[in-house]
Amino acid sequence: MTEFMKRDINIGKAIRHFRRAYEDKYGRNMAQIDLAIKLGVSRQTVSNWETNASNISADKLTTVCSILDISFKELLDTASKPEIIGED
Numbered sequence: 001m002t003e004f005m006k007r008d009i010n011i012g013k014a015i016r017h018f019r020r021a022y023e024d025k026y027g028r029n030m031a032q033i034d035l036a037i038k039l040g041v042s043r044q045t046v047s048n049w050e051t052n053a054s055n056i057s058a059d060k061l062t063t064v065c066s067i068l069d070i071s072f073k074e075l076l077d078t079a080s081k082p083e084i085i086g087e088d
Contacts, residue, residue, distance in 0.1 A: 011061070014079035016050040018068045030068070038067050 022030035032046040039046070039060060048054040056064070065072050 009076065009079045010052065010082075011056065011075070011079050012050045012052040014075050015046075015056070015064055015068075017078060018070050018075065019050075022068055025069070035064070035067065039063055 019030050019032070019035055022028075032050070033043045036043045036046045041060070045054070049056045061075075062072065065075055
């Protein structure tokens with residue numbers, strides 16, 4: 001098992017982190033509903049991803065990265081850092 005595979009990864013919290021950081025980066029809010037509309041899903045679906053109540057598909061994850069103007073690697077790196085995504 002690689003070192004990367006041993007790390008705990010929280011994709012949902014990383015999505016939330018970057019969605020909230022979007023305002024700092026671009027000066028406009030990216031609420032769950034805004035992201036949902038861009039993805040063609042419900043606000044509840046975005047909420048479920050962010051709380052890890054459901055899993056996001058690879059194609060939607062790629063689109064989320066594009067919308068939030070982040071790389072997939074940046075998302076994964078952040079998802080594995082509890083100090084950034086607010087876990088103990």
